[in-house]
Every structure is written in structure tokens, then in C-alpha cells.
Amino acid sequence: MSTARHSTSAELLDPPRRCPDLDVRDLEKRTRLMRIVTRLIAVSDLGCRDIARRAGLPAQKISDLLAGRLEHLSLDELRLVYHTIDPDGAL
Numbered sequence: 001m002s003t004a005r006h007s008t009s010a011e012l013l014d015p016p017r018r019c020p021d022l023d024v025r026d027l028e029k030r031t032r033l034m035r036i037v038t039r040l041i042a043v044s045d046l047g048c049r050d051i052a053r054r055a056g057l058p059a060q061k062i063s064d065l066l067a068g069r070l071e072h073l074s075l076d077e078l079r080l081v082y083h084t085i086d087p088d089g090a091l
Contacts, residue, residue, distance in 0.1 A: 026075060033078040034070055040085045041066065055084040 041051065041062075048066070052059040057077060064072040065081065082089055 027070075030070055030073070030075050030078060033075065033082065034065060034068075034073070037078055037082050037085070038066060040082065044085050046085065051081060051084055055080050057081070 041048070044051070046054075048062045049059050052062045055077075057080070061073060061077060062081070065078075
């Protein structure tokens with residue numbers, strides 16, 4: 001007796017292969033930028049709420065960033081936070 005299952009129901013739940021959220025290059029860029037931004041936040045004199053206010057983002061986005069929830073932030077939002085903390089940064 002075979003234990004293999006027919007996978008059609010699983011395929012319906014899986015996101016399409018060309019989903020923008022699964023773009024490896026985008027994920028790598030966001031991951032690198034997340035590391036840079038979290039380090040800047042750690043050494044900054046600004047609080048998370050102040051950074052969020054200056055960037056025009058909800059404070060929850062900064063909390064998500066610091067908690068490593070990268071999927072909640074876009075590359076543009078990460079760049080915005082970076083330039084909020086380090087306006088002269090070369091990104």
C-alpha cells in the first residue's frame with residue numbers, strides 16, 4: 001500500500017512560483033538592508049517611535065523590523081527607515 005498522496009490540494013494552497021514575494025534577489029536585498037538598519041537603530045539616539053514618526057511609518061513596522069519579520073516591510077520602506085536614521089547614507 002502506498003503512502004504517497006495526491007498533491008492537487010496542496011498545489012492549490014501554494015503561492016504561484018512567480019510570486020513577487022518569492023523573488024530571491026529582492027529577499028537578499030531586504031535582508032542585507034534589514035541588518036544594516038537594525039544596527040543603525042541599535043547605535044542611534046532615536047527611539048523606535050521617533051524613527052517611525054520621522055519615516056512616516058506605523059511604529060509596528062519598526063517593531064516588525066527589529067523582530068526580524070522581514071516579510072512585513074518592503075525594500076522601499078527599509079530604504080526610507082535607513083535614510084531617516086542616516087540622511088547622508090550612500091544607499
